[in-house]
Amino acid sequence: MKNLGSVIREVRKSKALTLKQVAGSELSVAFLSKVERGDSDIALNNFLIVLKTLNISWDEFFYVANGYQGGNRLKFIENVKKYILEDNVYGLQRLQSIEAKACNHNSKYHHFNVIIIDLIISQIQHKQFKKEYVTELQTYLLNVENWGIYELTLFNNVMFCFPTSVLSLLLDNATKKTIAYRHLPQYEELLMIIICNNLEITLQQKNIVRAEKIVAQSKEIYRDKRISLSNMKFKFLQGILMMYTGNVDAGKKLVVGVIDACYVLGDDEQANSFVKYLNGSTNFEI
Template sequence: MRNLGHIFRDIRMDKGYSLKDIADGILSVSFLSKFERGDSDISLSKFYLLLERLNITFDEFSFISNDYNPTQVETLMKNVRNAYENNNINLLYKLEQEEIYKWKKYNFSSHRYNSIMISALAYDLNKQLELYQEDITLLNEYLFKVENWGFYEIMLFGNSMSILPIESIITFSKEILNKTQLYSRVKKNKEKLIRVLLNTIVYCIESNRPSSALHFIISAEKILERHSDLYFEKVKLLYLSGIYKIISGNSDVGIVMSNRAIKIMDALGDINAVNNHEIYLRKKIVFSNTANPN
C-alpha cells in the first residue's frame, strides 16, 4: 500500500486544489506539505477534515489507497455470496478451510469467526452438515463481548443465524439497535441492520414466535420511516407483515398485503423473488387454514 500522504497529494492535484485550498483553517500549509511527502503523520480527526475539504469519503480514499481493489473482507464476502447463491457447498467448504488456514497461520481471530460464518451458510443450504457446538459457543461469546457492533459484527451475526438458537437470535436482535448506535449514521451499516431484522422476523415466524415477530416488525417500521431510499427493505417488510397477519388469524388482510409486495417485485422484474415469495405465501396460507379451520 502506498504512503497515505502521497495518495492524498495525488487526489488533491487531480481535483485541482492547491495546498492552501485544503489546509486553510485545518492546519498549516507547511504541515500539509510534510504529510503529503510522507515526512509527518497526522491525527485522524484532522485527516477526516481534510477528506471533507477534498470532497471525498473515507471509503473512497480507502479504495484508492488499496490500488482500486476491494478489501480482503469485501473480496471474501463476494466469493461467499456467489457460492451461497449458487448452492455451491464445495466452494463454501474451500473458503471455510482457507479462513481456518489463515487463522492458524496468523492467529487472527476474525479468520476463525469468518470460518464459522461460512459453515453456517453452508448449513443453511444443507441441514445434513455437521455442526460443532464449540463454534456456536465461540460465536455467541464474541458477539456478546463486543459492545459496539460495526459492519463486521452485523454481517457476522446476520450470516450465522442458521446455527444460532432462536433465543440467541431474538436476544441479539433486541440488542442490535443499542449495539450499533455508535455507527448508526453509516449508510451501509443501516442497510445491513434492517436486513438482519427482516431475517429475524422470518426466524420468529418459522419458530412460532408471533409476538417476537411483531416486535421486530415495529422496530423495522420505525427505522424505515427515516429512510425513504430503502425500497427493497420496505417491500420485504410489507410482505412479512402480511405473513404475520396470516399466521395471527387475519388471513384476508395478510394475503392482500403480501400479494401487494409480490406485485411490486414482479413490476421490478425480479422473477426469482416473485416465485420464492409466492411459494412461501401459499405454504403459510395452507398452514393457517389447517391450524384455524372454519
Template sequence: MEIGSLLRQIRTNKALTLADVADEDISSSYLSKVERGQNDITVTKLIHLLRRLETTPEEFLYLATNGLSLGYGDRDRFLETYFGKTTSMSIDPKKIPQIIKALKSEEEKARIFFEKAPSLKHKLAVNGRAILAILFQSLFVEDRHELPVRPDLTHVAEQYLQRLDNWGELDLYFFMLFSIAMPASTQRRLLTIAIKRSHYYRHFTNTPLLLLNLLENQVMLELTRQDTKTAAHYLAQLEKALDKQPSAEFALWARFHQAELYVRNGQHKQAATLLDQNIQMATTLKLRDLADMFSYARPIILNEPPTSVYKYFHIMIGTLEETA
C-alpha cells in the same frame, strides 16, 4: 499520493492560501510542514483541517483512493474472508452434490489457513464456513426443517462481539451471518445490543438501512424457528422503524412477512391478497428480484407447512434457484 501533497492540491485547487486555511488550531507554518511531509497530522486535526478546506471526509477519501469505489464491494470482500466465495444455494437435487463440495472446499481452505497461522480471524473463518455447510446439509439434504443450533461454532463469535465497545458495519453483518447457528436466547440478546447502538449507524454512509436489515432478518429467523409470537414482535419493530426510515424494499418485506403470519393464524385469504399485491407493487417499482422472490414463495407459503420456510430462506446463504 501522500496526504500532505493531497491536502496542498485541495488547497490550491480552491485558491486558498496557507493564511486563509490557518486558524488558532492549525498555524500556517504547521500546515506548510504537513503539506511537505515534514509533520504528521492527527485524525482530529485532519478532520478540522478538512473543514477549513471546505472538503468533506468522503470527498477526501475519494480523492485519496483515486476514485476507488468503497462500500459494499469492500464489505463483500471482507465477508468473503470469513465465509468464502458466494455460493448459489439450489434446491435442485442435481446440483446439491456440487454445492456441498464447494462449501466443504471453502471450509477446508479456511482450516488450512488457521493451522498455518492460528488467529481469531482465521478461527472465525473456519467456523463461519462450517456453519454454512451445516445449514445447507440440515435444510436441503437431511430435510430437518430447522436451523442448526451450534454454540460450539458460534461461541468464539459471541465472545468477540460481546467484548467490543461498539460494532462497526462489518461487525453487524458478521453478527447476522453467525445468527443462524446461535442459541436463540443468545442471538436475541446480541440483537438487543445491536439495536441499542443503532443511533451510531447514521455514520455508516454505505448502510443507511442497516437497522431495517437487522430487524427484517430477525423476523425471518423467528419464522424459521417457528416462533410466530416473537416474529410478530420484531415485525412491529420493523414497521415502527420504517416510519423513521422509509424504504419501499423493506416495506414490501414487512408486508411479505405479515402474509406469512396471516397463514400461520389461519387467514389464508388475507395472505393471498397481500402476496398478490406485493408481487404487483414490486413489479411496478421495478424491484424485479423481489417480485421474483415473492412469486416463488407465494405457493410455498399458501400450500405448504410452515416448516417449508427454509425453501425461501434468504439470510446470508445466497440465491435459491427454483427447480425446473
C-alpha cells in the same frame, strides 16, 4: 479512494455534527475546515483524534473512503454466498482450507471464517452445529463494543445457528451497537436486511409475540422510504404476520400489493420467491 478530508466531512455531516464538535478541545475549527477542503494534510495523531470524536473505527472510516467497497473480509462473505447459491460444498471446503492456513496472520477474522464455513456446511448437510463454534461467535458478537459492517454481515450469515433466545438478544445488540453509524449509507439497509431475515426465521417458528416485537422495533429504526429489497421484504413479512394474528384481509392486501409491485418493477424473480414462500411456508393462499 476518496480524499481523507472529504470523507471526514461526509461522516461528520451524516452524524449531524459541527466542525466545533469534531474539533473538540484538541484541534482548531480552522484547521479541521482546511483538512475537509483538502487545503491541509492531517498528522496521524490528529487523525486518530478525529476518528474518536466521530465515534468511528479505522476500518469503518476506510470502508467509507473506499466508496463502501468491502475489503478482504467482505469479499470472503461474497465468495461464501456464491458457493451457497451453487450448492458447491467442495468450493466451501476449499475456501475453508485457505482460511485455515491464513489463521496465523490474522487469527480472529480468519478463524471466524473457518467457523462460518463449518456452520454453513453443517446446515447444508443437515448436521448438528459444533456447540463450541456457536458459543464463540455468540460471545464475540455480544461483547464487541461497536458493530460495524463486518459484524452485521457476520451475524446476517450465521444467525441460523443461534437458538431463539440468543437470536433475540443479538438482534437487540445489532440495533443498539450500530447507532453510531446509523446515518452512514448502507448501514440502515444492511441492518434492515438482518431484521427481515430474523423476522422470517421467527415467523417460521410461529413465534408471533417475538415477531410483533421485531416489527415494532424495526419501525423505530427504519425510516428510509425508498424502494429497496429490504423494504419490500419487510412489508411482505408484515403482511404474513397480520394474517397470522387474524387480520387476514388486510394482510393479504399488503402481501398482494408487494408481489404486484415487484412484477411492475420488473423483479419477477423476487415476486416469484415471495409467492413460493407464501405457498410453501404458510397455510395462506392468494
